[in-house]
Amino acid sequence: MTRGSVDMNFLFSLGELQRLVRAYADKQAARYGITRAQWAVLAKVERSEGMKQTELAELMEMQPITLTRLIDKLCDNGWIERRGDDSDRRVNRLYLRKAARPLLGKLSGLRSELTATALEGINPADAHRLLAQLEAIKENVRNAIQNTADEPPKKEPRYG
Amino acid sequence: MTRGSVDMNFLFSLGELQRLVRAYADKQAARYGITRAQWAVLAKVERSEGMKQTELAELMEMQPITLTRLIDKLCDNGWIERRGDDSDRRVNRLYLRKAARPLLGKLSGLRSELTATALEGINPADAHRLLAQLEAIKENVRNAIQNTADEPPKKEPRYG
DNA sequence: TAGAATTCATAAGCTAGCTTATTATATCGC
DNA sequence: GCGATATAATAAGCTAGCTTATGAATTCTA
Numbered sequence: 430m431t432r433g434s435v436d437m438n439f440l441f442s443l444g445e446l447q448r449l450v451r452a453y454a455d456k457q458a459a460r461y462g463i464t465r466a467q468w469a470v471l472a473k474v475e476r477s478e479g480m481k482q483t484e485l486a487e488l489m490e491m492q493p494i495t496l497t498r499l500i501d502k503l504c505d506n507g508w509i510e511r512r513g514d515d516s517d518r519r520v521n522r523l524y525l526r527k528a529a530r531p532l533l534g535k536l537s538g539l540r541s542e543l544t545a546t547a548l549e550g551i552n553p554a555d556a557h558r559l560l561a562q563l564e565a566i567k568e569n570v571r572n573a574i575q576n577t578a579d580e581p582p583k584k585e586p587r588y589g
Numbered sequence: 590m591t592r593g594s595v596d597m598n599f600l601f602s603l604g605e606l607q608r609l610v611r612a613y614a615d616k617q618a619a620r621y622g623i624t625r626a627q628w629a630v631l632a633k634v635e636r637s638e639g640m641k642q643t644e645l646a647e648l649m650e651m652q653p654i655t656l657t658r659l660i661d662k663l664c665d666n667g668w669i670e671r672r673g674d675d676s677d678r679r680v681n682r683l684y685l686r687k688a689a690r691p692l693l694g695k696l697s698g699l700r701s702e703l704t705a706t707a708l709e710g711i712n713p714a715d716a717h718r719l720l721a722q723l724e725a726i727k728e729n730v731r732n733a734i735q736n737t738a739d740e741p742p743k744k745e746p747r748y749g
Numbered sequence: 750t751a752g753a754a755t756t757c758a759t760a761a762g763c764t765a766g767c768t769t770a771t772t773a774t775a776t777c778g779c
Numbered sequence: 780g781c782g783a784t785a786t787a788a789t790a791a792g793c794t795a796g797c798t799t800a801t802g803a804a805t806t807c808t809a
Contacts, residue, residue, distance in 0.1 A: 438720055439704045440614060441629045445650045446723050447607040448796075449730045454600060455764095455797080456737070466765060469601045483787060490605045495766055497789060502764095519774050519787040544599050546733045547726050559722050560598055562715070563606050566707050570609045573706045577616070608766075615767080615794095626795060643757060655796055657759060662794095679757040679804050 454543055461535055462506070468536060470499045474509050474523050475533055481520050490571075508532065614703055621695055622666070628696060630659045634669050635693055638684050641674070645683065650731075668692065 454465040463471070473485055480488075486496040500523065503509045508529040514520035525533075548556050614625040623631070633645055640648075646656040660683070663669045668689040674680035685693075708716050 439708065439716075440610070440625075440700055441632065442720065442723055442727075443607060443610060444625070444629060446727045446730075447603060448650045449727055449734070450600070450603060451796080453730050453734050456734075464764070465604070469604060472601065481787080490608045491765090492767065493787075494768090494789065498765075517775070517787085521788070540600055547729055548599065549729050550725060551722060555722070556599075559719065560602065562711060562719055563602055565710060567602075567606045567609055569707055569709050570606075570613050574609070574613050574616075611766080624794070641757080651795090652797065653757075654759065654798090658795075677757085677805070681758070 450547065453546075457539055457543060458536070461532055461539075463532070463536075464502075467499050467502050470496065471503060471508060471529065471533070472536070472540075474503075474525060475529075478524050479522050481514070481522060485523065490567075610707065613706075617699055617703060618696070621692055621699075623692070623696070624662075627659050627662055630656065631663060631668060631689065631693070632696070634663075634683050634685060635689075639682050641680050641682060650727075 451465060454468075458465050458468050469489065470485070473488060474480070482496055482500065483493055486493045489496065500509070500511070504511065506528075507526055510524055510526055511521040512524055514522055551559065611625060614628075618625050618628050629649065630645070633648060634640070642656055642660065643653055646653040649656065660669070660671070664671065666688075667686055670684055670686055671681040672684055674682055711719070
């Protein structure tokens with residue numbers, strides 16, 4: 430029950446768990462011709478259409494270029510589309526296409542299935558607390574990255 | 590507090606957390622000329638020298654080919670070495686080299702730092718329970734993968 | 750003891766992360 | 780208004796996952 434035993438395991442345990450979950454979710458999602466990474470993007474677009482790519486990348490804790498490639502695939506498959514912004518021609522905004530609807534229905538069911546499988550034996554209250562703790566850790570790490578990033582900020586950011 | 594809200598978040602939350610942690614740990618580990626993935630391998634070899642590559646791959650929930658590449662890097666840097674097995678010439682067994690010692694000391698400190706940062710604000714008992722739950726989930730997913738994998742097993746496995 | 754099946758390590762080629770650099774557009778300061 | 784600076788999206792090239800395939804060595808079966 431010491432901090433030491435946590436030291437030993439947390440960092441790498443998380444990685445091992447993620448590898449397993451990724452493998453499992455990818456294999457299941459492949460039945461619908463989509464990968465887990467692409468699915469995550471699609472689900473965010475479903476939840477709030479009209480986002481800019483940079484906004485979505487930040488929301489997903491990933492780099493814009495990584496998101497660009499995933500969006501390419503989703504567009505190729507006709508599930509979403511990029512539309513130019515009227516007042517800023519640099520910007521693409523993301524929208525669902527009709528063809529995504531049946532897929533989204535199936536994926537919703539799959540998500541419930543996968544979550545139930547992963548969390549089997551953990552009661553809902555514990556599962557809920559676990560989720561909250563993961564979010565808290567996310568916030569801790571996000572802050573740590575921020576703080577180590579801006580060591581010598583020569584100027585204030587200009588706008589944005 | 591419903592199962593529904595967990596459905597909404599667990600699968601993708603885990604991925605987002607992992608991206609953040611990976612980015613942070615990689616950036617810190619880079620100070621010592623090593624990546625987080627290579628570090629995980631090195632730490633396992635430290636903990637039990639003489640393992641076969643297949644054993645280690647299974648322990649780390651990764652495919653043997655993935656491990657092969659990481660071991661290549663660790664060997665190139667002179668931190669570990671492959672030694673042939675006397676009784677089975679297919680097998681490589683993994684051992685630390687002396688050059689790894691100072692690095693391992695620094696990495697041990699770094700691991701404590703990173704874990705403390707990530708788990709800040711979570712008391713040790715909660716952290717310990719969290720770890721246990723992650724391990725339980727790992728086991729659930731491992732079983733699920735096993736069960737979906739062997740649908741039509743035409744023959745019993747022969748040996749091993 | 751010879752052929753079939755299995756296992757260990759690795760190769761080739763894909764997805765999804767990343768950093769750094771580029772191009773186009775937008776905003777700020779003067 | 781114009782030049783410097785900032786931002787949005789993307790390109791090129793790396794790491795680390797994966798699947799599928801291959802070569803060498805081992806073990807089983809008959």
